[in-house]
Amino acid sequence: xxxxxxxxxxxxxxxxxxxREFDELIGRYPIKEAAMLPTLHIAQKQAGYITPxxxxxxxxxxxxxxMKVKDxxxxxxxxxxxxxxxxxxxxxxxxxxxxxxxxxxxxxLKAKLDTDIASETNLAKGTTADGKFTLMxxxxxxxCDVAPVIMINDDLYKNLxxxxxxxxxxxxAS
Amino acid sequence: MVEERRxxxxxxxxxxxxxFDVFRQYDGYTRFExxxxxxxxxxxxxxxxxxxxxxRGGAGFSTGEKWSFVPRDIEPRYLCCxxxxxxxxxxxNRYVLEKNPHLLIEGIxxxxxxxxxxxxYVYIRGEFTLGKKMLDAAIKEAYEKGYxxxxxxxxxxxxxxxxxxxxxxxxxxxxxxxxxxLEGKRGQPRNKPPFPAVEGVFRKPTVVQNVETLCNLPFxxxxxxxxxxxxxxxxxxxxxxxxxxxxxxxxxxxxxxxxVNEPGVYELDLGLTCTELIEVAGGLRGEEVKAVIPxxxxxxxxxxxxxxxxxDFTSLTLAKSMLGSGGIIVMNETRNIxxxxxxxxxxxxxxxxxxxxxxxxxxxxVRDIVQRIADGDGRKETIxxxxxxxxxxxxxxDTGETEEIYEDLDLLESVANNIANVDTMTWNTxxxxxxxxxxxxxxxxxxxRPEFEAAIREGKLVTxxxxxxxVPPEENYAYQQRFIPKEFADL
Numbered sequence: 001x002x003x004x005x006x007x008x009x010x011x012x013x014x015x016x017x018x019x020r021e022f023d024e025l026i027g028r029y030p031i032k033e034a035a036m037l038p039t040l041h042i043a044q045k046q047a048g049y050i051t052p053x054x055x056x057x058x059x060x061x062x063x064x065x066x067m068k069v070k071d072x073x074x075x076x077x078x079x080x081x082x083x084x085x086x087x088x089x090x091x092x093x094x095x096x097x098x099x100x101x102x103x104x105x106x107x108x109l110k111a112k113l114d115t116d117i118a119s120e121t122n123l124a125k126g127t128t129a130d131g132k133f134t135l136m137x138x139x140x141x142x143x144c145d146v147a148p149v150i151m152i153n154d155d156l157y158k159n160l161x162x163x164x165x166x167x168x169x170x171x172x173a174s
Numbered sequence: 175m176v177e178e179r180r181x182x183x184x185x186x187x188x189x190x191x192x193x194f195d196v197f198r199q200y201d202g203y204t205r206f207e208x209x210x211x212x213x214x215x216x217x218x219x220x221x222x223x224x225x226x227x228x229x230r231g232g233a234g235f236s237t238g239e240k241w242s243f244v245p246r247d248i249e250p251r252y253l254c255c256x257x258x259x260x261x262x263x264x265x266x267n268r269y270v271l272e273k274n275p276h277l278l279i280e281g282i283x284x285x286x287x288x289x290x291x292x293x294x295y296v297y298i299r300g301e302f303t304l305g306k307k308m309l310d311a312a313i314k315e316a317y318e319k320g321y322x323x324x325x326x327x328x329x330x331x332x333x334x335x336x337x338x339x340x341x342x343x344x345x346x347x348x349x350x351x352x353x354x355x356l357e358g359k360r361g362q363p364r365n366k367p368p369f370p371a372v373e374g375v376f377r378k379p380t381v382v383q384n385v386e387t388l389c390n391l392p393f394x395x396x397x398x399x400x401x402x403x404x405x406x407x408x409x410x411x412x413x414x415x416x417x418x419x420x421x422x423x424x425x426x427x428x429x430x431x432x433x434v435n436e437p438g439v440y441e442l443d444l445g446l447t448c449t450e451l452i453e454v455a456g457g458l459r460g461e462e463v464k465a466v467i468p469x470x471x472x473x474x475x476x477x478x479x480x481x482x483x484x485x486d487f488t489s490l491t492l493a494k495s496m497l498g499s500g501g502i503i504v505m506n507e508t509r510n511i512x513x514x515x516x517x518x519x520x521x522x523x524x525x526x527x528x529x530x531x532x533x534x535x536x537x538x539x540v541r542d543i544v545q546r547i548a549d550g551d552g553r554k555e556t557i558x559x560x561x562x563x564x565x566x567x568x569x570x571x572d573t574g575e576t577e578e579i580y581e582d583l584d585l586l587e588s589v590a591n592n593i594a595n596v597d598t599m600t601w602n603t604x605x606x607x608x609x610x611x612x613x614x615x616x617x618x619x620x621x622x623r624p625e626f627e628a629a630i631r632e633g634k635l636v637t638x639x640x641x642x643x644x645v646p647p648e649e650n651y652a653y654q655q656r657f658i659p660k661e662f663a664d665l
Binding site: 028040041064072076079090094095098100144145146147156 | 429
């Protein structure tokens, strides 16, 4: 509780570029509240994760209660309420990927990064000690034809094998 | 062998088709221009109705009919394009968005013109960052060229398209969940009625259509209804007098994945069989087909006895399954069905939105039962219960016989059926997520019961040979989950 209070006091505000993006966004909807998801995406991009201060700021911008923002943040898996690594690795483990051995890829990533898999309530568990990577399992990424797939931040990587994972990690580490 | 018929995907691999100029070289926007020059809005709506186009998102509801429910005297009206492609096994929309976004814009323009809509939101799933980027760029170009914005091409129409990113929740692919999410709330589905066509986003009439459905519109307008209806089978629904045509017209973007040699999207006329589709996709990877999921992970499974089932809306409904979003997942003889069900149930337990109690509690419960069986801890006690099936009166019910069943299997069926009952097709939840959970749970268990029983008996996962693992269809209630009169001609 006390931690959260401290964080609220660390104010958050959009930087100039994001403010412009937000201003453009808000004109698209007849009610401000509808801009919630895109606004939270922008805020998360800037802040890294959704802190109580971010929620407070977004609530003010959209003229809703902070509780409403929290309500939304907790519903959607793509919003993080804890810090995550520089690279968020999402490993698809739904049936089509499972039929194509996503488990091998996941186990390899776990061993290679020396970390556990993050859960939605405990992201730190899947984050490497140096804070560079967060490893998480996600549901279908809609690329079943090129399974197994992973997403690293915004990019999709297809037809993965342990060798390809090694190459990718080497590239990201450099 | 069945030939691919590429219409939506025809120019998908043309370099730079995502740019306005190249798209224009391939007849881009000419169909929209034809629509505004030659037809009144009502005529377009009539064409879509006559074409028999069925929504490609999952429910397979007639698009023209859906449009006819929209009250034209309430302003403003909205179009929501559902690009929240999350059904496991489905990936055709992604390619449209990433490679040919102008085609979607043209489809949206035609829909907006036909329905007198000025604002469209494309709800695009949060993970589709590339797709959103490509679509945003295409929308920007369309604005610059005067195909979007105020007074489109000098016609006096004002049409705006905005993309709206989701944030990783499967339930937002359900149309009312999508609407709630678009309004900036948790994506929890609404009770229907009122249907979105009457009261949708911002409490105004809203047309919700899948990407693939909208991409069909330019071709229906461009080539005419007659051309369109030649593709795919049209059955006769003899419950009506005179028989009502039951159209399965057009092509479908079949997404095939799992144990085939060349997984991918294949655009084919509706109505080919499972066997033919597997052949088109480079044949089976493995010796024998064990099971096929015909319409995304929510669809009831088909066994090797049912491989000649035609993959269209009507035929699959009669086979007590569904075409859904057209995501076909093939499993070969090495797969364990208990393990596959566990994977799917983990998905649903994770994705339940938590609004309705039967689903919120039921989905994890089903998952836990399957997990227990897969871990070898399935309860070995058996019970004797009445055997259900086709009763004497021809309806679903008690057959008067009894059967022995493991307690856990009875529990699995009972919990799933209390979320949504697959036999009576009634659900205790607000949306059809409930039936999407119990359909796989019950159909896998009934059709592959020997494999579930073996796992409980042996205390570990046992993969049985295909013939032993599958319950044969002769008079078996596994194949008779629902009552749909078999009164369709020409099947």
